[in-house]
Amino acid sequence: MRLITKAATVGFASLLALSVSATSFSSDAAAAWKPQKPVEFVIMAGKGGGADRLARFIQGIIKKHGFASLPFVPINKGGGSGAEALRYVRDKAGDPHVIMATLNSYYTTPLRNPGLGVDISKFTPIARMAEDTFQLWVSSDTKIMNVEQYVAAVKKAGMANWKMGGTGKGAEDSLVTAMLEKTYGFQVTYIPFKGGGTVAKQLIGKHINSTVNNPSEQMGFFQAGKSRPLATFTPNRLKVFPNVPTFRELGHDLVYFMQRSVVAPPGISKDAQAYYVGVFEKVYQSKEWQTYLTKKGLLPGWLTGDKLTSYFVKEREAHRKLLASMGEIK
Amino acid sequence: MDVLAALMDGFFIAFEPLNLGLVIFGCMAGLFIGAMPGLGSVNGVAILLPMTFLVPPTSAIIFLAALYYGAMYGGAISSIMLGIPGASTAVATTFDGRPMALKGMADKALVGAAAASFVGGTISIILFTAFAPPLADVALAFGPPEEFALMMLAFATFIGLGGDDIPKTFFSIFIGLVMSSVGLDIISGNPRLIFMDLPGFYHGINFLVLAIGIYGIGEMLWTVEQAKGDVIVTKVTVTVRGIIEALKDLRKTKKVMFMGSILGFFVGILPAAGATPGSLMAYGVARTMSKDPDSFGKGNIEGVVAPEAANNAASTGSMLPMLTLGIPGSPTTAILLGGMVIWGLEPGPMLFIEHKEFVWGLIASLYAANFFALAINIAFVPAFMMVLKMPFTILAPIIFILCIVGGFAPTQDMHDVWLMLVFGVMGYLMRKLDYPLAPMVLAIVLGPLAEASVRQSLMMSHGSFATFFERPISGTIMLIAIGLFAWPIFSTVRKRFRSGAYGAEG
């Protein structure tokens, strides 16, 4: 029940219904299959990044509570924005000892590299563990207090003098930036850095003017009074930032999430799938996971089975449109 | 005096039986992981991170920090004994460490490396304890142009590492840089140089694959040939007196040790740089400072002491931006940072206020870890020497196997093992023709940092190179780098001019 109240307080009503239905049928089917060797937990990103931290956190929860009989061993295959991981998992079709932690490059990388031959709708869905959120950030040394002043400042500075930092081109931060530019009719110079943590630091060091970091990446600086969130790209305000408005409140329907899910290779048995769903459901309901979500401004969003696949497909199409409008794909 | 009181509290935490036990265990484990070719501190910390969920956060970070330290000490061991750098931070140690071992002075090199690591670590922790908050601002002032300038400075120290054959040295740097660009172009987000469409190239060419290929496999093939089937037995004897003598001898190198420590610490606190450029620069500076620069690369103890002092100082230094700003100063601290987030601690300026016991417990345990790593390391010197006494026909296949397994472990991809064999064979063939290989290995480490920072800087300045000279910090570093680049060219030209054209090449 606690799970449900939490989801409700965050106010994510549409997913609530899904999470209740998903939890009810996935709990007791796990007995039929269990791993015979350590499970490869492939991470679509390099060591030390956000996705990597989350995967290792999950691994830690599994280990601490003994949720799995054999260890889950994280392996980073971050090459080519996750292209390497996608190819690897595709080639492991039918192997039940491989699972993969995904992020949004799960959609964008196959779209941008059609030659990869990866169709994510064929992968076996396990569970969506959370959705990470985005906020617009500026340094707290500026006088910019809200989005209106921000837009005015960007327009006044002009494209050449307003530097927006983010992760690689075509990745989440650049998509969010493109959405902002289109909505407010300004242009910025977009500078790609290696990871969200570096981006956050560049903002505090005043090498760039604004960012669209995840709350978790700016949290430390925010608490020290060094950075300021202007608005959130979510439907409702975040619990940890009750005073920060959403773009929707400001009259623009700007919503973007980073999904944090787990998938398995295509064609693994139903029993193996049920086993993993069981393990991750326990992780999802653990106190550690729920605390982490609330503290870091992530939204809970448990989703499994076919519903998860159709969610992936829907998001992939949304990203196809986004990338096309940016001119990144045809 | 606040600092001292806090540090005392820290020591009480560090000397709790559980924490002290973890420090000792962490140092031991780190030493072995670091000494294994292929497994450095990054992999060690990443692999053992989830184990730390079983203990409280302060104990967990103490364990991992001790492991990090141990691995930095351990890295020198495989560099000296086998000539294979286990991690990029230990590359510079092979330049003189390996020749010393071949001359039968491995014990001196090992003791020197351990003592230098201790000095570097200690000086660095003292600086850390005293000046953490102001130094954090220095780290913040480093944007892409400053990072690029720093990379140029590191490259400038390469110049001395090549052989006499200038085109071959440059070739080696260029090919290393090209290999470093394989994989992904982070700026445009496009894959690049994916040879034969093999998915293994998406993750780029890992430094370790090249280093183990060239120094492990290539070097062994070379030695097999040189030995012509004979059994080499290195004559080594270790006595307690020998170790004490070796320690006494180190007094002569105190200037170099001190220089390496300070340099390593400052490079370490700069985000993105980490211990590798620090150790290289220390080696370069030691060589420049020396009265006898030609003895470097042939087994000069200063060539071991300088980079080892620097890489340990840098590993402590890189914890500074991690704790005060939440920015990793090195790949290993990136993982430690992940650990802190997982334990529910928020790295950043508030950490020093809200979690005093964590910060000071960690700092105090670094003092302890440093001491234990030194003691354990020296205690194991005789055991390491046993390895060198093994007949070559036993040692060689064991090293080959360690190379193969070590090459596989970081990425768990057989593609890298094959690539390593290719590099080994090519390295062997090129080495026979006097191609210097060290610049290639270093270029592959620094290449990605250099490329990303120069392109980010140019995007920020809209294509103007003036940005590197206009900004005070990057301008200063750039000028020093240019001076270093120009000096050897100037002096060679002068030497040649005096001794007649090309006379020096004889």
Next chain:
Amino acid sequence: MRLAELVMAVAMAIFSLYLMWKSAELPIGWIEGSGPGGGAFPFWLAAGMLICCIWIIVRWAKRLSPPSRSTESYMNAMSIKAFLIGAGSLTVLIGGIHIVGVYVMVPLFLIFHMRYLGGHPWTVTAPVAVGMPVFTFFFFEIALHITLPKGYTEPAFYPLYEYFLG
């Protein structure tokens, strides 16, 4: 040695050209306002490699570098044999790992090198050939959780995993 110097330089020059061609898949020119394109860095560095190769060839022609003056042979029969045994046994080792895994190939490799090349008695060879894989298993697989490739021998390890990791 003289011939080898030329062959290596020419081979590397061809390799540089290949790298330049491969880099040109991404823009290699200057993109207005944002600096060099994605392929520029490797392209111009590969061009640098090519220039170095030409320089090496010029020096070869003028007999300036030590190998280009050397009359010693690059590889004599002895070194060819040593090289082929070294590199060949490694190729077999790595290839075999794909099929029968580390734990079969490692002892075979050790026995080949120690018993047949080194001429060490079985009393020395056997403990190393057994000890090495045992150490590898406990250090990498049990302590560090790094699963090494096992090929077709994998099912044989399921009980061990169950026992030590379960």
